[in-house]
Amino acid sequence: MNLNAQLATASKRRVSRSRKGATRAGQKSNVKATGLLWLKRSVLLIALSVVSFSLITAVDKLQSVPVDEVVLTGYTGGHTGVGASKDELLALVDKQLDKGFWQLDLLQLKANLESHPWVRQAVIRRQWPNQLVIGIDEYVAVARWNERYLLSATGDVFMPSKIAAFTHLPRLKVESLRIDKQERPSRETIKQAVSGFNQFQKPLTHYGLSVVEQTQLLDGDFLLLLSNGLTLMLGADQVTHRFDRFLALLDGELIDKLDDIEAIDLRYMNGLSVRWRDAIELAQVEVTSSLLR
Incomplete structure (x- = not known):
């Protein structure tokens, strides 16, 4: 084998060793990157779990908040049989209060209030942090109808x-x-x-x-x-x-x-x-x- 052939063969061997070394280094780098990615994902999952638990706990606390005050407006007091009294209206509200501030069924509460003979319409809203505001629109009688009714x-x-x-x-x-x-x-x-x-x-x-x-x-x-x-x-x-x-x-x-x-x-x-x-x-x-x- 002449000198040129020997040099070419040696060069090929060096290239082959270099490629093998690069492959091993790349494999080690991929393993490190994959491990780092899983670590990041694990940390993110743990953080999300903590946040979710905190939110669930906060929601549970909010749902258990009781109604602290009921504000009634628009009623006339029920004097001499005219209009709705505060006690009559609160009795209709109390049926729902045990459900808590945020769990209140406002539609059902509205139906309860409007079942009172003198209540034409009830408008209900929640007011932060735990107050229930109720506006009452009563009928205004202008005439009697037949024997038992009033006409508004x-x-x-x-x-x-x-x-x-x-x-x-x-x-x-x-x-x-x-x-x-x-x-x-x-x-x-x-x-x-x-x-x-x-x-x-x-x-x-x-x-x-x-x-x-x-x-x-x-x-x-x-x-x-x-x-x-x-x-x-x-x-x-x-x-x-x-x-x-x-x-x-x-x-x-x-x-x-x-x-x-x-x-x-x-x-x-x-x-x-x-x-x-x-x-x-x-x-x-x-x-x-x-x-x-």
């Missing part, structure tokens, strides 16, 4: 525990064939009755009169009891026209005799019937005045 300013009927305190309010009565006399009337029925009442009430105030009771019978006939004790029979047809005829009479000499009249039947085409307070029989009056035509 918003057109809702509701049944209070005591209705005797509201005899000063006008009564709207609508006779019904329903067997269940406690069944609530439809919104349309209420709307029609209130519309009729307002139509009658407004012009009567000019004469110092008001409607004490408005009754709609099964056959549709309207009866009005006025504040002076006078009963008007308006029938079921042309009710507005017949009522206008009565107002026209008030503008005449009838106004001076009104206190002597017990009832006026306006269901006649060209006349009316008058029942005098001191008379036993009805006196039928034929009216020819142009005011009544």
